[in-house]
Amino acid sequence: MANLGRDLRDTIRNLENIRDKQKPPGKEILAQIDTLYGQQIELVNAAINNATVEYAAAAKAMKKAAAQAKKAIDDLTKVEETTATVANAIKKVANLLAAV
Numbered sequence: 001m002a003n004l005g006r007d008l009r010d011t012i013r014n015l016e017n018i019r020d021k022q023k024p025p026g027k028e029i030l031a032q033i034d035t036l037y038g039q040q041i042e043l044v045n046a047a048i049n050n051a052t053v054e055y056a057a058a059a060k061a062m063k064k065a066a067a068q069a070k071k072a073i074d075d076l077t078k079v080e081e082t083t084a085t086v087a088n089a090i091k092k093v094a095n096l097l098a099a100v
Helices: 004-021 027-045 053-074 076-098
Strands: none
């Protein structure tokens, strides 16, 4: 079963590792970390039904984002691709939160 909360935390942790490796850290990475922390708080406070289509889409996108960000930790050339993948996951979580 998909675990959106766990994958969101993994994505944040992986982006923070990327941030720490970049000199200076990319503005988009910093903005995405900030957005994900905000979404994490909103998810904790919302009554989320994990049986919805929106939840499944958000969980799938966040799992992909976490995996892509993990790859980019060791290969910073993948950061641009990672930020696009994370942006998609952020959008899916926003859609989920809007449906609550």
